[in-house]
Amino acid sequence: MACKASFMSSNRRPHRPLAGFVTLLILAAAALPAMAADITLPDSLAQWYKPANKRQVWLHTMFAMRRELQATREYLQQEDGEHALKWANRLAEHYARMPEMVPEWRDEYDMASIDALIEKTAARDFDAALRASDEVTRDCRSCHRQYQALTALKFRWPDFREQRVVLDDGSERDYDEHMALLSTTLNRIRIASDDERWSEATRSLDALREQLGMLGKGCASCHDDAAPRERILGAETEQTFDQLAQSLTAADGKRSGRLLGEAAVAVCARCHGTHRLLSDMRRQLFD
Numbered sequence: 001m002a003c004k005a006s007f008m009s010s011n012r013r014p015h016r017p018l019a020g021f022v023t024l025l026i027l028a029a030a031a032l033p034a035m036a037a038d039i040t041l042p043d044s045l046a047q048w049y050k051p052a053n054k055r056q057v058w059l060h061t062m063f064a065m066r067r068e069l070q071a072t073r074e075y076l077q078q079e080d081g082e083h084a085l086k087w088a089n090r091l092a093e094h095y096a097r098m099p100e101m102v103p104e105w106r107d108e109y110d111m112a113s114i115d116a117l118i119e120k121t122a123a124r125d126f127d128a129a130l131r132a133s134d135e136v137t138r139d140c141r142s143c144h145r146q147y148q149a150l151t152a153l154k155f156r157w158p159d160f161r162e163q164r165v166v167l168d169d170g171s172e173r174d175y176d177e178h179m180a181l182l183s184t185t186l187n188r189i190r191i192a193s194d195d196e197r198w199s200e201a202t203r204s205l206d207a208l209r210e211q212l213g214m215l216g217k218g219c220a221s222c223h224d225d226a227a228p229r230e231r232i233l234g235a236e237t238e239q240t241f242d243q244l245a246q247s248l249t250a251a252d253g254k255r256s257g258r259l260l261g262e263a264a265v266a267v268c269a270r271c272h273g274t275h276r277l278l279s280d281m282r283r284q285l286f287d
């Protein structure tokens with residue numbers, strides 16, 4: 001809007017170099033939506049994912065096509081026309097569902113190569129059929145390069161803003177609020193150690209363990225098995241915290257500093273490497 005206004009005012013008293021510059025600005029601004037479109041995903045995709053759909057339909061169509069393409073190619077290489085045709089037909093069926101599911105990606109679908117694959121396979125022209133399957137593979141890759149990671153991130157990575165941490169008294173707290181508290185508590189241990197206030201440091205360590213305990217109860221809302229929780233908040237972490245408690249009691253600043261660093265990596269950084277990084281990326285790209 002600002003560009004446009006200054007363009008119009010410069011029009012009254014024509015000033016060529018400035019007008020040219022402003023035109024450039026407008027052209028640059030016009031190019032922006034095209035760049036942004038690279039991370040825009042079609043609306044129709046949402047209906048093939050949770051929560052709109054019970055199953056991850058788009059993803060399962062993909063798994064099926066990978067299997068079908070593999071089978072088709074392996075049978076073509078063995079010059080087994082009958083089996084190759086069976087799998088090529090299945091592939092074509094799933095392939096044809098893509099433009100029905102997500103019509104916005106019409107430029108990404110290569111129907112001609114699929115048709116050629118069926119035709120050459122039916123004619124038992126194995127070399128030509130394999131070449132057509134190469135073309136199909138190229139087409140799969142071209143769409144994936146642009147959209148695969150974005151789609152997985154947008155539709156399959158959980159939104160932690162919908163997650164609550166259930167506290168010991170039964171009340172609930174937002175995830176990011178609990179995180180801010182963890183960070184404050186962790187730093188209190190460090191500050192108190194630095195000032196050689198050992199009992200204050202120990203109190204903060206107890207608080208941290210308690211807060212992590214409450215966080216850990218929520219792992220099960222996404223993870224069916226105990227292994228992910230064990231890996232980050234399990235026996236090894238408990239052992240590090242026990243050693244840290246001992247070193248605080250012993251007023252050993254050097255050792256407690258090292259153990260606290262170890263715990264921060266094993267607990268905070270390890271969990272952030274997946275959960276927080278992807279959540280932050282998802283928010284930056286799509287919110």
Ligand code: HEC
Nearest residue numbers: 160161175176179180182183186267268271272275276279
């Ligand atoms: C589930 C594994 C997990 C563990 C363990 C974990 N975090 Fe986090 N942390 C997250 C996630 C997920 C987010 C992003 C939350 C969001 O998007 O709202 C986050 C965000 C944060 C933030 C940013 C909060 C904000 O306001 O955006 C801080 C600070 C933080 N964590 C500190 C810590 C500290 C310190 C520890 C270790 C004592 C820790 N976290 C342990 C998952 C974890």
Ligand code: HEC
Nearest residue numbers: 059062063065066069105108139140143144147148151152
């Ligand atoms: C029009 C775009 C498009 C085309 C064409 C396409 N795909 Fe995909 N594919 C995607 C998207 C988007 C994803 C990410 C889905 C997700 O992670 O939920 C994906 C994911 C996949 C995956 C999952 C990968 C993994 O390990 O998580 C496989 C396998 C796959 N595609 C196979 C194929 C095959 C084989 C073809 C060609 C016959 C093909 N795709 C053509 C868009 C496309």
Ligand code: HEC
Nearest residue numbers: 158160163215216218219221222228229231232233270274
């Ligand atoms: C909102 C859902 C959600 C919550 C809550 C959650 N996770 Fe995860 N976590 C995931 C998803 C999704 C993945 C990736 C796919 C998978 O492994 O299931 C993952 C992966 C992991 C992994 C394997 C990857 C890695 O970093 O090694 C670990 C370990 C893990 N989570 C630990 C935890 C712990 C510990 C907690 C609780 C403190 C937790 N998760 C809470 C969703 C969640």
